[in-house]
Amino acid sequence: MNIEQLLPIAKDAGAAILKIYNNPDQSKVVDYKADDSPLTLADQAANEVIVAALRKNFPEVHIISEEGKDIPYPVRKDWETFFLVDPLDGTKEFIKRNGQFTVNIALIENGKPTMGVVYTPVTDTMYFGDIHKGAFKQVGEEAVQPLQVNHKSTERVAVRSASHASPEEETVLKKYDVQDEISVGSSLKFCMVAEGKADLYYRHGPTMEWDTAAGQAVALAAGAKMYVGNTEEKEFTYNKESLLNSGFLVLGF
Numbered sequence: 001m002n003i004e005q006l007l008p009i010a011k012d013a014g015a016a017i018l019k020i021y022n023n024p025d026q027s028k029v030v031d032y033k034a035d036d037s038p039l040t041l042a043d044q045a046a047n048e049v050i051v052a053a054l055r056k057n058f059p060e061v062h063i064i065s066e067e068g069k070d071i072p073y074p075v076r077k078d079w080e081t082f083f084l085v086d087p088l089d090g091t092k093e094f095i096k097r098n099g100q101f102t103v104n105i106a107l108i109e110n111g112k113p114t115m116g117v118v119y120t121p122v123t124d125t126m127y128f129g130d131i132h133k134g135a136f137k138q139v140g141e142e143a144v145q146p147l148q149v150n151h152k153s154t155e156r157v158a159v160r161s162a163s164h165a166s167p168e169e170e171t172v173l174k175k176y177d178v179q180d181e182i183s184v185g186s187s188l189k190f191c192m193v194a195e196g197k198a199d200l201y202y203r204h205g206p207t208m209e210w211d212t213a214a215g216q217a218v219a220l221a222a223g224a225k226m227y228v229g230n231t232e233e234k235e236f237t238y239n240k241e242s243l244l245n246s247g248f249l250v251l252g253f
């Protein structure tokens with residue numbers, strides 16, 4: 001499998017989202033949780049595009065997606081290789097219409113994300129990484145840029161959730177000499193560490209496995225590390241019995 005094969009899939013899913021996001025008939029705009037809301041429709045449309053393309057191109061690889069997550073642990077526990085998909089991450093940002101939502105496709109091998117694509121449809125920005133080849137960014141049809149973490153040792157910048165930051169995070173930020181903070185929605189936080197715009201992403205609150213897998217792959221491929229909790233002890237892994245993640249620490253240094 002080649003990371004480049006995943007890019008058009010994420011782009012097509014992004015196009016399906018944008019078609020709904022930019023539909024001038026936003027009559028259901030206040031009712032975003034209804035079954036026929038733009039949010040639900042965009043989520044489902046993106047999921048259908050991704051799952052159909054993955055099944056066609058990689059019929060032997062299992063898929064766990066936010067939209068199809070009810071696979072019992074006994075069935076999935078021995079999966080060595082599978083795709084982990086969040087078709088639309090950043091629900092709150094989609095509703096706020098600030099563009100900070102992403103399409104996420106990750107490949108997990110033996111509990112570790114080895115490839116990941118994070119695509120932002122509104123800005124047509126593709127972040128992608130393969131831990132064996134490195135991390136890259138492409139804006140529109142511009143040249144592909146390699147990404148590298150910053151390795152900063154003082155006056156660091158942290159990136160935090162725009163909607164789910166917790167006060168418990170402050171102590172860790174102090175410990176790592178964080179002097180500045182950026183607030184952004186969705187898995188874009190991992191990409192900001194990967195491209196060196198932020199040095200650290202510490203999250204105390206819960207996420208789901210599909211929220212973090214693709215972003216983690218991009219960050220790791222750019223040279224970052226990701227740990228469970230707030231210490232640099234245990235690597236962050238996938239296909240846990242509960243797909244609910246604990247807090248985590250991403251370091252670009």
Ligand SMILES: Nc1ncnc2c1ncn2[C@@H]1O[C@H](COP(=O)(O)O)[C@@H](OP(=O)(O)O)[C@H]1O
Binds near residue numbers: 161163164208
């Ligand atoms: N209480 C909770 N339990 C599990 N996941 C949560 C959560 N609160 C937020 N999340 C996850 O955090 C993601 C948003 O992250 P962020 O705040 O960094 O943008 C959400 O993704 P979705 O937006 O795809 O639902 C959601 O899955």
Ligand SMILES: [Mg+2]
Binds near residue numbers: 086089090
């Ligand atoms: Mg999500």
